[in-house]
Amino acid sequence: MATISEMRPSGLNIRGLKNVPGGLSQLPLIWPALMILGFFAIPLFFLFRVSLANRDPAVYQGTGFSLQAFTQLGQPMVLNAVSFSVMLSLIVASISMLVTFPATYFITRLSRRAQVAWLIGFLSTLALSEVLITFSWQILLSKKAGMSNVLVMLGILDESMSLAPSFGGVVACIIYLVIPFNFMTLYPGLSRLDTSYLEAARTLGARPTRAFFEILLPLMRKPIATAFLTTVIMTIGAYVAPIVLGGPANWTIGVVISEVAITGQNLPLASAIAILLMLVTAMLVLGINRIGGKGYVS
Amino acid sequence: MPSKILFPNSRPRSGQNLSRRSVLKGMGSAALVGSVSMPFISRAAAQTPLRISNFGGFFEQAFAEHVYPAFTEATGIPVQSIPQSGGAQFLIQLAQANQAGAAPMDICCAGQAEVIRGRAQNLWASVDEASLPNLSNLMTPYVYRSDEGVDGVGAMGWYMTFLANPNEFETLPTSWKELWGDHPGAWGINSGGTSPILDITAATYFDGASTLDTEEGCAEVLAKIGELKPNTRLWWSDEGSMQSAYQNEEVIGGTYYHDVAMIMKSEGTPIESIFPEEGAVQGYNAWCIPSSNEVTDSMIEFLNWSATPEAHELIARHVSAAPLIDRSQLDLTDEEFAAVSSQSEPILIASEAKVKNADFLAQEFIRILSS
Numbered sequence: 001m002a003t004i005s006e007m008r009p010s011g012l013n014i015r016g017l018k019n020v021p022g023g024l025s026q027l028p029l030i031w032p033a034l035m036i037l038g039f040f041a042i043p044l045f046f047l048f049r050v051s052l053a054n055r056d057p058a059v060y061q062g063t064g065f066s067l068q069a070f071t072q073l074g075q076p077m078v079l080n081a082v083s084f085s086v087m088l089s090l091i092v093a094s095i096s097m098l099v100t101f102p103a104t105y106f107i108t109r110l111s112r113r114a115q116v117a118w119l120i121g122f123l124s125t126l127a128l129s130e131v132l133i134t135f136s137w138q139i140l141l142s143k144k145a146g147m148s149n150v151l152v153m154l155g156i157l158d159e160s161m162s163l164a165p166s167f168g169g170v171v172a173c174i175i176y177l178v179i180p181f182n183f184m185t186l187y188p189g190l191s192r193l194d195t196s197y198l199e200a201a202r203t204l205g206a207r208p209t210r211a212f213f214e215i216l217l218p219l220m221r222k223p224i225a226t227a228f229l230t231t232v233i234m235t236i237g238a239y240v241a242p243i244v245l246g247g248p249a250n251w252t253i254g255v256v257i258s259e260v261a262i263t264g265q266n267l268p269l270a271s272a273i274a275i276l277l278m279l280v281t282a283m284l285v286l287g288i289n290r291i292g293g294k295g296y297v298s
Numbered sequence: 299m300p301s302k303i304l305f306p307n308s309r310p311r312s313g314q315n316l317s318r319r320s321v322l323k324g325m326g327s328a329a330l331v332g333s334v335s336m337p338f339i340s341r342a343a344a345q346t347p348l349r350i351s352n353f354g355g356f357f358e359q360a361f362a363e364h365v366y367p368a369f370t371e372a373t374g375i376p377v378q379s380i381p382q383s384g385g386a387q388f389l390i391q392l393a394q395a396n397q398a399g400a401a402p403m404d405i406c407c408a409g410q411a412e413v414i415r416g417r418a419q420n421l422w423a424s425v426d427e428a429s430l431p432n433l434s435n436l437m438t439p440y441v442y443r444s445d446e447g448v449d450g451v452g453a454m455g456w457y458m459t460f461l462a463n464p465n466e467f468e469t470l471p472t473s474w475k476e477l478w479g480d481h482p483g484a485w486g487i488n489s490g491g492t493s494p495i496l497d498i499t500a501a502t503y504f505d506g507a508s509t510l511d512t513e514e515g516c517a518e519v520l521a522k523i524g525e526l527k528p529n530t531r532l533w534w535s536d537e538g539s540m541q542s543a544y545q546n547e548e549v550i551g552g553t554y555y556h557d558v559a560m561i562m563k564s565e566g567t568p569i570e571s572i573f574p575e576e577g578a579v580q581g582y583n584a585w586c587i588p589s590s591n592e593v594t595d596s597m598i599e600f601l602n603w604s605a606t607p608e609a610h611e612l613i614a615r616h617v618s619a620a621p622l623i624d625r626s627q628l629d630l631t632d633e634e635f636a637a638v639s640s641q642s643e644p645i646l647i648a649s650e651a652k653v654k655n656a657d658f659l660a661q662e663f664i665r666i667l668s669s
Contacts, residue, residue: 055657057415057418057653058418058419058420059419060389060390060393060419075661075665076665076669077661077664077665077668080668080669081664081668135538138539138542139542139546142542142543142546142548143546143547143548144545144546144547144548145546146546162531162546162548165531165532165533243535244536244539247532247533248489248533248664248667248668249668251664251668255664256664259490259491259660259661259663259664260657260660260661262385262386262387263386263490263491263492263656263659263660264491264656264657264658264659264660264661265386265415265656265657266656266657266660269657
């Protein structure tokens, strides 16, 4: 990782502002700084503030100061949901990587035209609402209209069955939702990949599988780690798919937060759980980043 | 995020049910109807319509088209119909607007829990009961009284009944106890810490609402609900999920809304909506005045008119909601009445107790179901 001093621009290279001395060069940063303050820092501050309040039936966001909400974080409801969410996100990220990485690799080997078609295809699924997709999956997994009927027609199943609510249904739907993001993260790296490395491996007698595992994967370690991380972060806060396609055993921490905040009207506890979720996510980010390392920079 | 998923028990029917029911064309702008000149009321009053909000989608449109025009005709007061969200989210937004002194409506439609929670936040204005003579029409539980007067007038009711697919039963269930019978994976049951299954369980196996008044009682009820886990395939939180699971034959029954079940039945779905011997669950919404408003004669006039048989007949016919006035006072055919209501003794939702123990119920419900 770059240190702070490395990251700070010594003289901005924006045309016309080049080498403007002192404070003036920092001027364009005021706008993004204000935006970050307004849309990130201040809401985050309120989240912390509410998590430190007492629950009060007369005031939704609570009143006073106490650590009461944080002392409730140890209960099984919270811990089970957090560990389930972490497990779900790691499973989803792993499977989606197994699907998306080879798919993206093959797409980058196609003609330019075909690549554009695939890109547009993936991007257009992003325009669909998450809710719409989830309810479509509900139909797809149902007994009467779902895909188990296709399996019956093919003679694989004896009779159609309902595939939701189930853990598999939740995983399948979330994978569908994250694949376009994984594709977009992996695509730039894979399409700019210097194929001469793979050619050299082949010339030296490496079989394609060996070249894949020993050349391609290590080269792409960083993009893979980034895509994996994105998926984990997106999945850990999943809400719609678990509540529509899952049973109570598949409820994520997002579902718990909404139940506590809305049904239980306990915003301080909901905020404290959200802070716990942030900490868990931050730890995952650090861990996965460490595995991803600096990667290959061409 | 869709409000119907987030706020399960608010019953703001939108989308799905709009297409299910007859599509209501046009915005039913009651304000236009009301702007016809009315010589007997002051010009100012005629020009400022009463802003009344109801759950956006089907409800808001049905009220605007069929109910408010009758009020305007009876009193000369024009109405501007405003869509609102439902449930806890609605209360949070309204509380903030109210605090700023600018509630976006004069009268809103609140659920039972919202009336009680709102009262704790000083969100509702109270009206002197003497100015609302028609309240005597409403059956007893449907008027909310604070220390200062009436702060909620029963608007419309809904029933949650025992749904069963007649093709799957030799004899249809007659008691809620059948939910705990030998029916593995059979049911779809409303989940969440405010679910009517709490009231059903408390009424069937315990002392009803009083059991839910204490945390110990709630814990006993929840433990009994935990015994439903093997029988329950779907713990639903939005009515669309249950409807689709039932129509796809994934569940053969469970707890569901009577009025939607009757519409499904009229469209040919094999379905029975059963009022069990312990009673079906009845909930109701109430008209409330946000306290940042100065209470005007028009508002009082509406609250008073809303408790007339005429208003409840219109609501039963056009909004598919249960009337809160005794059957004998209503001019409804048997069919019209049965489509939305029943004369059997209902299980009333223990909203005070459930609000008091909301935090405990929400957390324990999750713990018991997911453990």
